Amino acid sequence: MVLIHFLSKNIFRPSINLTFRHINTKTVTLFNMVKYLTQEEATNIDVQLFNDYKFSVDQLMELAGLSCAHAIAKSYSKEQLSNKYIIVCCGPGNNGGDGLVCARHLKLFGYCTSVYYPKRTDKPLYHNLTHQCQEMNILIIDQLPNEADYDKYGLIVDALFGFSFKPPVRSNFVPVMDFMKCSKIPVISIDIPSGWDVEKGEPEEGGIKPEMLISLTAPKLCAKQFTEYQGTECCVLLKPN
Numbered sequence: 624m625v626l627i628h629f630l631s632k633n634i635f636r637p638s639i640n641l642t643f644r645h646i647n648t649k650t651v652t653l654f655n656m657v658k659y660l661t662q663e664e665a666t667n668i669d670v671q672l673f674n675d676y677k678f679s680v681d682q683l684m685e686l687a688g689l690s691c692a693h694a695i696a697k698s699y700s701k702e703q704l705s706n707k708y709i710i711v712c713c714g715p716g717n718n719g720g721d722g723l724v725c726a727r728h729l730k731l732f733g734y735c736t737s738v739y740y741p742k743r744t745d746k747p748l749y750h751n752l753t754h755q756c757q758e759m760n761i762l763i764i765d766q767l768p769n770e771a772d773y774d775k776y777g778l779i780v781d782a783l784f785g786f787s788f789k790p791p792v793r794s795n796f797v798p799v800m801d802f803m804k805c806s807k808i809p810v811i812s813i814d815i816p817s818g819w820d821v822e823k824g825e826p827e828e829g830g831i832k833p834e835m836l837i838s839l840t841a842p843k844l845c846a847k848q849f850t851e852y853q854g855t856e857c858c859v860l861l862k863p864n
């Protein structure tokens with residue numbers, strides 16, 4: 624889980640106190656350190672970062688995508704993936720933008736990287752992020768891989784929907800959701816496992832089961848379905864319960 628410690632007084636001041644209290648025992652758990660956010664709280668932090676702290680979306684997205692690439696590289700070595708592709712599935716919102724940035728940095732780290740971006744957002748930021756991927760020779764694919772090609776892929780990065788997702792998934796995204804659910808290629812989700820309710824978690828009918836969740840800023844309530852970890856690392860591999 625990657626926690627990008629943005630400067631939100633409301634969220635992180637209590638966490639800092641707790642961190643100090645636990646330092647002597649050497650058993651700091653993430654569970655005790657951070658608050659799990661509701662959908663509304665996550666949205667409000669975003670608003671606060673833009674309006675009060677004057678961050679731009681480009682700044683935050685670059686930081687988010689870079690952190691995701693670091694978390695992935697730390698958890699899955701190039702040797703382990705043995706030249707298999709990482710496919711980054713990008714959605715229409717900022718979560719998809721994080722995915723495009725992440726893809727660019729993964730490529731810079733030397734991973735074979737491709738992007739599936741079915742519903743491109745018609746805004747300059749997204750045009751630029753897509754252009755940067757293309758300029759870096761990242762393969763942008765228009766079709767999901769066929770079953771026969773699944774063994775060319777070592778990882779799926781799920782950057783389809785983040786904290787603004789409202790279930791159920793609309794029909795045009797069902798094929799990519801099915802790909803992430805059924806392909807057996809390990810999935811890493813950025814911020815929220817796509818298709819999960821941000822607060823209640825996996826849908827009753829069964830959703831994607833990411834091997835790793837990268838939480839941005841702070842985990843959202845759905846992350847309680849992952850085991851918390853001990854230690855002070857800000858990036859660790861979590862196994863689903």
Ligand SMILES: NC(=O)C1=CN([C@@H]2O[C@H](COP(=O)(O)OP(=O)(O)OC[C@H]3O[C@@H](n4cnc5c(N)ncnc54)[C@H](O)[C@@H]3O)[C@@H](O)[C@H]2O)[C@H](O)CC1
Nearest residue numbers: 683715716717718784785786787788789791792793814840
């Ligand atoms: N402060 C931070 O932590 C930052 C987080 N970032 C990332 O931004 C997302 C949240 O981005 P947002 O644009 O608000 O929304 P999403 O990407 O979650 O998706 C909106 C997008 O999805 C469509 N949509 C919603 N529900 C459905 C549905 N049921 N079916 C189909 N499509 C759906 C909606 O229409 C929009 O088009 C956060 O999670 C982080 O990943 C920022 O990058 C940096 C700051």
